[in-house]
Every structure is written in C-alpha cells, then in structure tokens.
Amino acid sequence: MLRSRLAPALPLLIVLPALWGCKKLTSRGGSPAASVASASASARLVAQPPKLEGAGGFGPSEGAPLELAVGQWARYRLSQKGQPDGAFTYKVLGGTSTAPDFEVTVESDKGRTVIAMSVTLKDRYDPKTWKVTKAAVKLPGSPPLTLPRSALQRVDRLLGGAIVVIPRFTGPRRDCEAPAGRFAQCYAVTTAAQVLGREHQTTAYAHSSVPILGTVRAEMDDGAVMVLEAFGLTPEAEP
Numbered sequence: 001m002l003r004s005r006l007a008p009a010l011p012l013l014i015v016l017p018a019l020w021g022c023k024k025l026t027s028r029g030g031s032p033a034a035s036v037a038s039a040s041a042s043a044r045l046v047a048q049p050p051k052l053e054g055a056g057g058f059g060p061s062e063g064a065p066l067e068l069a070v071g072q073w074a075r076y077r078l079s080q081k082g083q084p085d086g087a088f089t090y091k092v093l094g095g096t097s098t099a100p101d102f103e104v105t106v107e108s109d110k111g112r113t114v115i116a117m118s119v120t121l122k123d124r125y126d127p128k129t130w131k132v133t134k135a136a137v138k139l140p141g142s143p144p145l146t147l148p149r150s151a152l153q154r155v156d157r158l159l160g161g162a163i164v165v166i167p168r169f170t171g172p173r174r175d176c177e178a179p180a181g182r183f184a185q186c187y188a189v190t191t192a193a194q195v196l197g198r199e200h201q202t203t204a205y206a207h208s209s210v211p212i213l214g215t216v217r218a219e220m221d222d223g224a225v226m227v228l229e230a231f232g233l234t235p236e237a238e239p
Contacts, residue, residue: 037043037089048062062208063125063169065094068097072211074231077179080224084109087229090212098122099133102212104163111140117159127161135159166214167191167204176205176216180228183207 002161066072070092078086087107088140094101106113116136122129127216132152135140139142147155167189186205204218 003104004154050222056151056179056207059184060173060185061169061187061206065169065206065208065214066211068092068100068124069073069233070094071234072232074210074212075229076213076215076226077229078224080197088226091235092212094118102164104227112138113140119161119162121159124166127157127165130157130160130165132156132160133180165210166212167206169206169208169214174205175208178216178228180210180216180230183209185210186216 071224073089073091075087076090078088086107086145087105089103089105089107091105092100093103093116095118099118101118103114104117106115114137117132118134120133132155135147135152135155136144137147152159152161167187169187169189171187171189173185175189176183176188183205186207188203190201190203192199192201201221203220205216207216208214208215210216210228211233216224216228220226
C-alpha cells in the first residue's frame with residue numbers, strides 16, 4: 001500500500017533522480033508502462049465478485065488478493081485534518097501478474113504527478129522482493145522524464161514496493177465501508193513503518209474484491225485516512 005507518510009513527500013522524492021541525468025520520453029509507446037511486448041495477452045483477467053443483492057456491497061473477503069491483471073484500476077482519496085485532500089489512481093497497463101506495468105497518478109493541490117514503471121516481483125507483500133526495471137515520471141509543470149538505470153537502483157524500493165505493496169490477508173475480520181461500497185469481513189492489518197526517522201502505525205482493511213492494492217480503507221495514527229473511491233477490472237469501467 002502507498003505509505004501515507006510518503007504521500008506529501010512523494011513529488012520531492014521522485015524529482016531527486018532528475019539530478020542524476022534523465023531524458024525526455026519519446027512517446028507513450030516507448031514508455032515503461034507499455035514496453036513489455038505482447039505480454040498483455042498472457043495476463044489473466046479475474047472475474048469481479050458479484051455484489052450482494054440489496055446490500056450495496058461485497059461479500060466476505062477471500063483469503064488472498066486478486067491476481068494482478070491488465071486493465072485493473074483503483075482510485076483512492078487521502079484526507080488529513082488541516083491539509084488539502086489528495087488522490088491516487090493505480091492502473092495495470094501491461095505485463096503479467098509477476099512482471100506488471102503500473103501507472104500511478106498522484107493528485108494534490110500542487111498538481112498531478114504520473115509515475116509509469118515496469119517491475120518484477122516475487123512477493124506482493126514484501127517490497128524487498130520488488131525490482132523496478134523501467135520507470136518514467138511526469139511532474140507538475142515539467143516534461144516527462146525517463147529514469148536512467150543508475151537512478152532506478154537508488155529509488156527501487158520507493159517506486160516499487162513502497163508504492164504498490166499490499167497488506168497481508170491475515171488478522172481479525174471486520175466489515176468496512178468506503179465510497180466504493182460496503183465490504184464484508186475485510187482483513188484488518190496493522191503495520192509499523194519507519195518514515196523520515198519516525199515509526200508510524202497504519203491499519204489497513206484488505207478485501208479480495210479490490211484489485212492492485214487490495215485495500216478498502218487505511219487509517220494512520222496521525223489521523224490521516226485513505227479510502228477507496230472507485231475500482232474496476234477493465235479500462236472501460238473507469239469513470
């Protein structure tokens with residue numbers, strides 16, 4: 001899951017690689033998110049679980065997340081008292097379940113940042129097993145930048161696991177609501193992370209109906225809350 005503590009600092013952390021020598025993107029066809037040739041055909045789409053009749057929600061979560069597949073997307077809203085809301089949209093644009101091509105859009109009062117990256121992964125729960133193979137960043141008011149290999153090595157964990165790692169599907173089961181609907185029997189997972197020299201705790205509610213992050217809601221110990229606004233399994237479903 002995107003670490004909420006990293007969210008305010010994300011544009012700053014992303015712009016640092018530009019100092020190490022980046023170049024302009026030539027076209028969308030040459031972007032990292034579209035670079036895996038013909039791989040989308042091998043990605044397996046997973047049927048979306050049916051909504052509960054008359055309940056306006058989703059049934060009990062399975063014990064594992066949806067397999068990553070091309071076309072999946074999820075949009076979140078991050079709210080924190082005294083600060084403007086932020087929004088995050090995650091998409092799988094290509095690749096396979098173990099070598100996906102992600103696009104992450106970060107929206108704030110400063111503008112929109114778009115991160116495109118190709119990764120390989122062994123464990124979706126563990127950012128240490130993620131490796132970013134290609135990445136490009138479009139910062140507000142700046143031209144698109146392709147990150148060179150030397151930059152990827154320095155920001156690998158941030159661009160990979162720290163952005164799209166998911167909570168483990170273990171722990172107590174609780175119902176959870178978000179703008180995207182009501183989700184029965186989510187897994188409530190509390191984790192601690194060191195961010196900017198301080199340890200913070202986050203409780204995430206994970207449900208197998210939700211693609212990519214698997215997260216319906218995340219509550220941070222400083223009062224920040226991230227909620228699922230909408231999601232889908234095909235680009236056509238995106239509003």
